[in-house]
Amino acid sequence: MTTATTFPARAAGHWSFLVGGALTLALLIAAGVSLLWTPVSPYVIDVPNKLQLPSAQHWLGTDALGHDVFSMLLVGAQNSILVGVIAVSIGFSIGTALGALAAARGGWLEEAVMRLSDFAFAFPAILTAIMLTALLGPGIVNSILAIGIFNIPIFARVTRGSAKAVWARDFVLAARAVGRDRFGITVTHVLPNVLSILIVQATIQFASAILWEAALSYLGLGTQPPQPSWGRMLNDAQAQLFQAPWLAIPPGLAIMLAVLGLNLLGDGLRDLLDPRLARRR
Amino acid sequence: MSAFLLKRFASFLATLACASLVIFLVLEVLPGNAAEVILGPEAPPETVAALAKKLGVDRPPLARYLGWVEGMAEGDFGTSYAYGTPAAALIDQSLALTIPLALIAMALNTALGLALGIFAAARHNRFGDVAVMALSQIGIAIPSFWFAILLILLFAVGLGWLPAGGFPGWSAGLWPGLRALILPAVSLAIVQSAILARVTRSAVLDVLREDFVRTARAKGLSEGQALRRHVLRNALIPIVTIMGLQFSNLLVLTIVVENVFYLPGLGRLILNSIANRDVVVVRDVVMLLAAMVVAVNFVVDLLYAAIDPRLKLRDL
Numbered sequence: 001m002t003t004a005t006t007f008p009a010r011a012a013g014h015w016s017f018l019v020g021g022a023l024t025l026a027l028l029i030a031a032g033v034s035l036l037w038t039p040v041s042p043y044v045i046d047v048p049n050k051l052q053l054p055s056a057q058h059w060l061g062t063d064a065l066g067h068d069v070f071s072m073l074l075v076g077a078q079n080s081i082l083v084g085v086i087a088v089s090i091g092f093s094i095g096t097a098l099g100a101l102a103a104a105r106g107g108w109l110e111e112a113v114m115r116l117s118d119f120a121f122a123f124p125a126i127l128t129a130i131m132l133t134a135l136l137g138p139g140i141v142n143s144i145l146a147i148g149i150f151n152i153p154i155f156a157r158v159t160r161g162s163a164k165a166v167w168a169r170d171f172v173l174a175a176r177a178v179g180r181d182r183f184g185i186t187v188t189h190v191l192p193n194v195l196s197i198l199i200v201q202a203t204i205q206f207a208s209a210i211l212w213e214a215a216l217s218y219l220g221l222g223t224q225p226p227q228p229s230w231g232r233m234l235n236d237a238q239a240q241l242f243q244a245p246w247l248a249i250p251p252g253l254a255i256m257l258a259v260l261g262l263n264l265l266g267d268g269l270r271d272l273l274d275p276r277l278a279r280r281r
Numbered sequence: 282m283s284a285f286l287l288k289r290f291a292s293f294l295a296t297l298a299c300a301s302l303v304i305f306l307v308l309e310v311l312p313g314n315a316a317e318v319i320l321g322p323e324a325p326p327e328t329v330a331a332l333a334k335k336l337g338v339d340r341p342p343l344a345r346y347l348g349w350v351e352g353m354a355e356g357d358f359g360t361s362y363a364y365g366t367p368a369a370a371l372i373d374q375s376l377a378l379t380i381p382l383a384l385i386a387m388a389l390n391t392a393l394g395l396a397l398g399i400f401a402a403a404r405h406n407r408f409g410d411v412a413v414m415a416l417s418q419i420g421i422a423i424p425s426f427w428f429a430i431l432l433i434l435l436f437a438v439g440l441g442w443l444p445a446g447g448f449p450g451w452s453a454g455l456w457p458g459l460r461a462l463i464l465p466a467v468s469l470a471i472v473q474s475a476i477l478a479r480v481t482r483s484a485v486l487d488v489l490r491e492d493f494v495r496t497a498r499a500k501g502l503s504e505g506q507a508l509r510r511h512v513l514r515n516a517l518i519p520i521v522t523i524m525g526l527q528f529s530n531l532l533v534l535t536i537v538v539e540n541v542f543y544l545p546g547l548g549r550l551i552l553n554s555i556a557n558r559d560v561v562v563v564r565d566v567v568m569l570l571a572a573m574v575v576a577v578n579f580v581v582d583l584l585y586a587a588i589d590p591r592l593k594l595r596d597l
Binding site: 121123124130131133135207214215218219220221251252259 | 303418422424445529534536560571575
């Protein structure tokens with residue numbers, strides 16, 4: 001067995017990275033294309049042509065109001081990416097800051113951050129979203145906030161765990177010996193060394209954010225009409241399950257492929273960025 | 282042992298107290314008091330004040346918080362604004378569906394996940410392993426509510442073997458009740474078992490590399506004997522951890538899946554309560570679910586101690 005050493009060479013031979021990357025790219029392209037063009041506007045209601053089977057004009061048919069399903073699917077990708085990116089960014093920025101702080105200072109501060117993140121685990125995203133909805137009414141902001149808050153303790157734990165390992169390394173000891181302060185060491189030594197782990201985690205959390213967004217929109221707590229979202233499309237499809245069962249397939253498949261792609265990409269990145277962390281096969 | 286238990290129990294209670302405070306504060310920010318919400322914006326102020334007094338929402342926040350917590354401790358969950366009945370009765374009814382559903386799903390998940398995970402580890406890097414891992418990657422990516430819809434399409438719309446939704450109630454008999462829970466439980470369990478299979482596989486593989494397993498084989502135990510006597514017990518820690526998380530996940534995911542099947546459990550209760558702005562019930566149900574999640578974590582901690590006595594000592 002040959003051992004490729006450069007990143008592109010190893011990436012080219014890593015099937016889960018390749019498949020995951022291709023699916024993720026497809027998701028991004030779908031969202032990008034839909035910003036400029038869709039076969040039919042997904043907001044056009046065309047009741048006379050409702051519940052049509054796939055055809056040359058409507059590639060995946062039409063829903064109960066005559067919306068073009070393929071166009072809604074494309075625009076729905078934007079929605080998933082929007083929620084995923086903002087929610088994961090909230091979790092990443094706040095969680096990483098808390099985790100790095102906990103690792104750098106130790107003592108009661110570390111204990112407080114860890115207890116806080118234990119506590120946050122008592123509130124899964126759906127519970128937070130339900131409370132926010134009771135408070136603010138349903139909407140996309142709720143789902144972003146709920147998923148974002150849910151991500152904070154996850155990033156805090158991962159960052160703290162990995163950062164503590166870096167703090168124990170010799171080069172950090174050397175930096176301390178020459179008088180660097182904790183903040184400087186965190187920025188120049190600790191964070192760059194945990195970045196690859198955080199990127200992997202972010203990819204996986206992005207996948208889970210897409211799943212949660214779909215669930216919340218399905219329940220009517222997340223994205224509201226007329227903005228197309230995959231979760232809502234499934235809810236609408238369920239109402240037509242006996243008349244138009246095929247409507248339930250495309251949105252679910254889209255969610256599954258997006259999540260599968262990001263998870264595979266995350267697995268691949270984990271193997272490629274940090275061979276020590278590679279899952280033993 | 283008792284010091285360990287006490288410490289864990291104290292943190293369990295502290296977490297519950299914090300959770301109740303957060304839930305109360307978040308829902309307290311709701312604009313307008315409950316009386317205004319119930320009577321609508323056109324109601325005369327005197328009527329609002331009278332109802333507010335009757336509901337007890339004119340009291341200061343601290344008194345209401347303590348009243349709520351004390352009530353719950355005594356089994357009094359307040360009165361639903363929307364139905365005018367005790368919230369405890371509504372919750373009891375819903376739990377009669379949600380708890381069996383979550384338990385059946387958990388049992389299916391455990392059986393399937395452990396079996397597949399051990400199978401994959403035993404066939405490490407051979408066809409069976411690769412197939413199970415590929416399937417589980419797909420399983421993890423499937424939204425459980427979509428899987429539920431697919432099951433309805435196949436078994437209810439297509440084959441007509443099982444109901445597409447609804448619940449006849451346990452008074453209709455055990456079998457009609459269970460029949461209504463089969464598809465919901467399967468849709469919850471399949472996705473979770475994909476996760477459990479992966480964790481089980483890697484936990485078993487980790488232990489298989491340990492020296493004591495080599496010793497066990499060297500003294501003449503067969504692969505199966507070594508697996509049963511030495512590997513599984515040592516692989517249990519990560520497996521129990523993930524199963525605890527999964528049970529909490531299942532409780533929360535029942536909210537979604539109950540809505541797919543129109544089942545009158547906690548999930549439907551809480552969504553209806555949101556639609557009705559029934560703050561008392563929303564608050565109680567969120568608290569109950571959070572408490573169940575915390576309780577499951579507490580039990581997992583206790584199980585750790587039972588599985589691996591070393592953890593107990595390290596903790597003290």
